[in-house]
Amino acid sequence: MSVESSLSAPVRRREAAGAQPRNRAGTRARRALPSLLAWAWALLSLYPLAWLVMQSFRSDADILSRPWGLPVDGRLDGYAKAFESTPLVQYFLNSLVVTVCVVLVSVACCTGAGYAFSKLRFPGSNTVFAVFIGVLVVPAPVLLLPVFLISRDLGILDSYIGLIGPYAAGVLPLGVFLMKTHFDSIPASFAEAAEIDRATPWQTFVMVMLPQVRPAAATVAVLAFMSAWNEYIYALVAIRSRELFTLPIGIADLSAKKFVYGYAPVFAAMVVTIIPVYLAFLLAQRSFLNSLALGGGVKG
Amino acid sequence: MALLALFLIWPIGVSAMYSTTSASGFGDMEPVGFDNYARAFADAELYAAVGRNILFAAIVVVLSVGIGFLLAYALYLRVGGWRALQVVYMVPYIMPVVVTAIMWQFILEPETGLLNSVLRAAGLDALAGPWLTAQSTALPTAALIQSWVLVPFAMLLLFGSMVSLPAEVLEAASLDGAGHLTRMVRVVLPMIRPTLILTIGVIALQLFRSFDLVYLLTKGGPIGSTTIATLFVFVQGFVNNEYGYANAVGIIIGLALVIVAVTPRIVQAVRRSRTGKATA
Numbered sequence: 001m002s003v004e005s006s007l008s009a010p011v012r013r014r015e016a017a018g019a020q021p022r023n024r025a026g027t028r029a030r031r032a033l034p035s036l037l038a039w040a041w042a043l044l045s046l047y048p049l050a051w052l053v054m055q056s057f058r059s060d061a062d063i064l065s066r067p068w069g070l071p072v073d074g075r076l077d078g079y080a081k082a083f084e085s086t087p088l089v090q091y092f093l094n095s096l097v098v099t100v101c102v103v104l105v106s107v108a109c110c111t112g113a114g115y116a117f118s119k120l121r122f123p124g125s126n127t128v129f130a131v132f133i134g135v136l137v138v139p140a141p142v143l144l145l146p147v148f149l150i151s152r153d154l155g156i157l158d159s160y161i162g163l164i165g166p167y168a169a170g171v172l173p174l175g176v177f178l179m180k181t182h183f184d185s186i187p188a189s190f191a192e193a194a195e196i197d198r199a200t201p202w203q204t205f206v207m208v209m210l211p212q213v214r215p216a217a218a219t220v221a222v223l224a225f226m227s228a229w230n231e232y233i234y235a236l237v238a239i240r241s242r243e244l245f246t247l248p249i250g251i252a253d254l255s256a257k258k259f260v261y262g263y264a265p266v267f268a269a270m271v272v273t274i275i276p277v278y279l280a281f282l283l284a285q286r287s288f289l290n291s292l293a294l295g296g297g298v299k300g
Numbered sequence: 301m302a303l304l305a306l307f308l309i310w311p312i313g314v315s316a317m318y319s320t321t322s323a324s325g326f327g328d329m330e331p332v333g334f335d336n337y338a339r340a341f342a343d344a345e346l347y348a349a350v351g352r353n354i355l356f357a358a359i360v361v362v363l364s365v366g367i368g369f370l371l372a373y374a375l376y377l378r379v380g381g382w383r384a385l386q387v388v389y390m391v392p393y394i395m396p397v398v399v400t401a402i403m404w405q406f407i408l409e410p411e412t413g414l415l416n417s418v419l420r421a422a423g424l425d426a427l428a429g430p431w432l433t434a435q436s437t438a439l440p441t442a443a444l445i446q447s448w449v450l451v452p453f454a455m456l457l458l459f460g461s462m463v464s465l466p467a468e469v470l471e472a473a474s475l476d477g478a479g480h481l482t483r484m485v486r487v488v489l490p491m492i493r494p495t496l497i498l499t500i501g502v503i504a505l506q507l508f509r510s511f512d513l514v515y516l517l518t519k520g521g522p523i524g525s526t527t528i529a530t531l532f533v534f535v536q537g538f539v540n541n542e543y544g545y546a547n548a549v550g551i552i553i554g555l556a557l558v559i560v561a562v563t564p565r566i567v568q569a570v571r572r573s574r575t576g577k578a579t580a
Contacts, residue, residue, distance in 0.1 A: 034374035034480075041371055041451070042388045049391055051414065052403050067414040134558070145537045145546055230396035233512045237538055248398040252516070255402045263406075270399045281394050285387055289456065
């Protein structure tokens with residue numbers, strides 16, 4: 001807050017001299033460049049996705065000879081072949097089971113832990129929280145190897161649990177941080193009022209606190225969904241049996257065999273993979289964008 | 301909590317233990333003391349990988365934070381359709397990394413790829429090249445794709461901090477006749493500095509933690525030209541089966557990151573306590 005007062009003064013003095021006569025029409029002209037830039041980047045973000053979807057409706061010959069052309073006849077061959085040549089439905093179900101479990105586990109854990117760190121004071125709570133956040137810094141491969149070795153010793157490699165556990169744990173640091181900041185923003189008077197009304201601590205938590213953090217919980221859910229649905233490296237090393245493949249390793253496998261099955265099935269399988277994750281984002285986009293932007297604001 | 305302990309904290313201990321052995325995943329595990337660490341510090345390949353990682357991270361941080369800032373500012377100015385734009389921008393960030401990688405491989409394919417076809421059609425044959433498969437261009441190309449993915453993330457954080465700026469300051473600057481550029485560079489930029497630093501830090505750390513995009517794009521090749529530090533650990537561990545050595549390198553990188561991440565805080569704390577004493 002002190003930044004703004006110390007800043008605006010010199011800026012004002014310097015600029016006050018020159019530029020009084022500026023008309024209204026200037027405002028629109030001055031926005032032209034930012035608009036251009038903003039829409040150009042939107043095109044750059046969206047075009048590859050649109051291209052991907054278009055390719056999935058074309059034949060291999062078209063994909064190779066005229067990569068930028070529109071679909072001529074909207075073929076579904078790619079999809080037919082993708083479902084026929086690989087157990088795509090099985091992959092999809094595997095991904096779905098793992099992802100749904102990860103979302104449930106991490107939302108429950110993050111809400112509980114976030115509440116504990118925010119509202120309950122217990123000995124060493126700050127230290128434990130610091131360790132939590134510190135884990136965010138540890139490089140992925142440092143965890144990848146030992147998690148793999150531990151899972152091997154526990155005998156949960158090559159199983160749903162072997163993916164769900166590490167994925168859910170991976171969401172915790174950021175998730176707990178998000179939930180804690182949201183619980184922090186609930187004024188103490190809410191809990192006090194509940195106490196006066198003779199609510200038990202559990203009732204306070206469920207009936208007073210939970211409804212207030214719903215947007216944050218939605219954000220954690222989307223984060224968990226994205227990380228579990230999109231994860232590739234760990235699934236690659238932990239899953240051996242084809243019938244347990246998740247979509248990412250499934251399509252990487254399909255792509256490696258594009259000279260056998262052709263190009264169109266790869267595009268079709270990719271479209272099938274991205275639909276759920278974009279759906280999940282669209283459903284929760286408002287609270288997702290707000291919570292993460294709020295994170296920037298709070299820390300900034 | 302138990303979950304965290306089991307899959308995040310316990311592994312670090314296990315990793316430390318393995319790092320002092322010659323484990324290779326075939327049961328021949330001998331304690332070798334600090335040999336793995338000595339080997340790491342003498343490994344020229346590791347130094348090269350760290351150097352590539354720094355170059356890679358530098359390109360990505362500059363591009364993603366730079367473009368992210370400009371886009372956030374454009375949204376902050378409420379350019380037409382800014383709400384829709386905010387959602388559209390997230391597309392690359394949400395795309396599964398496997399899809400991103402395979403898609404860009406198709407786009408950048410030397411003979412039949414989208415980019416080279418367009419370049420040739422435009423008569424720019426000289427520019428068309430084997431982007432991801434030439435030693436000289438593979439790393440910068442991978443960095444460009446990584447930036448494409450991370451721009452939205454930077455944009456979102458920076459936009460969040462701009463929205464929370466007090467409007468009066470900008471109005472005042474605008475009344476005083478400060479133009480776009482002046483307001484952006486002299487007013488907004490200094491005010492969001494803490495978030496800017498945070499964003500740079502988070503993205504830089506991210507680039508020393510994960511390697512999945514680069515791995516999927518190039519498998520570290522051609523001839524190791526895109527083997528960044530984290531990918532090096534992965535290759536040592538899962539391709540060469542040198543669990544012990546990989547764990548040692550991983551721990552060195554981890555410690556280095558913690559030191560880099562924590563040092564500024566300590567310096568700041570020390571400085572603060574000094575000035576605190578000075579004023580008191």
